[in-house]
Amino acid sequence: MSALxxxxxxxxxxxxxxxxxxxxxxxxAIEPVDVELVLAVDVSLSMxxxxxxxxxxxxxxxxxxxxxxxxxxxxxxxxxxxxxxxxAGTRWQRVVVPWTxxxxxxxxxxxxxxxxxxxPDSARRTSISGALAFGSDLFAESGFQGTKRVIDVxxxxxxxxxxxxxxxxxxxVRQGITINGLPLMTRGGYxxxxxxxxxxxxxxxxxxxxxxxxxxxxxxxxxFPEAIRRKLVxxxxxxxxx
Numbered sequence: 001m002s003a004l005x006x007x008x009x010x011x012x013x014x015x016x017x018x019x020x021x022x023x024x025x026x027x028x029a030i031e032p033v034d035v036e037l038v039l040a041v042d043v044s045l046s047m048x049x050x051x052x053x054x055x056x057x058x059x060x061x062x063x064x065x066x067x068x069x070x071x072x073x074x075x076x077x078x079x080x081x082x083x084x085x086x087x088a089g090t091r092w093q094r095v096v097v098p099w100t101x102x103x104x105x106x107x108x109x110x111x112x113x114x115x116x117x118x119x120p121d122s123a124r125r126t127s128i129s130g131a132l133a134f135g136s137d138l139f140a141e142s143g144f145q146g147t148k149r150v151i152d153v154x155x156x157x158x159x160x161x162x163x164x165x166x167x168x169x170x171x172x173v174r175q176g177i178t179i180n181g182l183p184l185m186t187r188g189g190y191x192x193x194x195x196x197x198x199x200x201x202x203x204x205x206x207x208x209x210x211x212x213x214x215x216x217x218x219x220x221x222x223x224f225p226e227a228i229r230r231k232l233v234x235x236x237x238x239x240x241x242x
Contacts, residue, residue, distance in 0.1 A: 033101060034075030035236055036146035037082045038135040042155035042184070044088040044126045051186070052120040054221050055154070059084070060112040062228035069105055071236040079103035080236065081144040084115055085135060089125035090162035093134040099142045125161040128153060128207060129168035132179065136172045149175075150235050154182035154218075158202050166206045178210030182231060184218045 039059060043052055062068055063082070072080055084097035097114045101107060135151040151172065159165035169179060181203040200217040208215050214234065218227045 030143060030145045031081075031101065032077050033079050033081045033144045033146045034072070034077050035080040035148045035150055036099075036139055036142055036144050037080055037235065038138055038151045039082060039084045040131045040135050040151055040153040041084065041086050042088070042126060042131075042153075042157075043086040043120050043122050044155070044157065045122050045124055046126070046156055047122070047184075049119075049122070051221065052122060054224060055184075056115060056120055058225040058228045060115055061225045062232050063102070063108045063111055064105060065229045065232075068229060068232045068236070069108065071233045072102060073104075075236065076147070079107075081142055081146060082111060083138055083142070084111070085131070085138070086120060087127070087131040087134065088123035090127040090130040092123040092125075092127075093131060094121065095138075099138070099144065101144070126155060126157045126159060127162035128155060128159040129163040129165040130161070131155075132165070132168050132172050132207075133163075136175055136177055139175075139177065148235075149177045151177060151179045152182070152231065152235060153179060153207065154184060156184035156186060156199070158199065159206070169207060169209045173209040176210075178213050179208050180213055180231065180235060181208045181215035182218055182227060183207075183215060184224075186218060186221050186224075 041055060041059065047055070072078065079101050081099050081101050082097070083095060083099045085093055085095050087093045097111055100111050100114075102111060131153055132151060135153070139149050172179060183199040183203040185199050200215065203215045216227050216231050218224045
């Protein structure tokens with residue numbers, strides 16, 4: 001066989017192999033996990049610096065809690081993917097911890113170390129709709145494939161800037177994402193122009209959605225770490241979102 005013939009023979013064989021294997025896909029590089037979880041945390045000015053620290057410490061304690069780590073280990077894949085986001089107004093969202101896998105205590109402690117690398121910022125207004133839209137976009141770049149995709153949003157007031165939150169909620173849920181809520185009913189006698197009387201009912205009616213969606217209110221800052229812990233365990237055990 002001539003050199004040209006051998007070349008054509010090799011190329012036809014390579015083409016056949018390529019057809020057999022199919023085109024390269026992004027999914028072949030994606031890491032499977034039980035849950036992809038966006039922790040979306042309100043840092044609006046209605047919360048004091050001390051409350052912001054309590055909030056962050058509560059998330060840190062929950063992520064390293066024995067019951068949470070057991071719930072992670074008991075999953076089919078034995079790991080989850082987490083990103084920690086702080087938010088306030090429509091255009092104010094900040095990724096504090098990028099997408100990271102948690103399979104054990106060491107992984108969780110690395111996430112906590114990233115969370116604590118700098119103090120929380122704070123900004124004006126409360127755009128839950130902006131946080132949900134931002135959080136939903138993060139799944140496309142996670143590098144993980146979760147059985148469930150969940151946005152866990154906490155906040156101490158209603159949506160007061162940006163698109164209507166119930167409309168944004170519905171758009172996010174249609175993407176196969178579950179939204180769970182942690183309304184912070186912790187402001188005592190403080191009143192604001194945008195306050196609602198029953199923030200837990202507001203979250204139930206306008207914010208949460210998707211398969212198995214739920215909310216756990218935080219009525220006092222002393223209860224916050226336990227509320228976060230319970231919420232994470234339930235999220236890890238809940239039904240698939242897609």
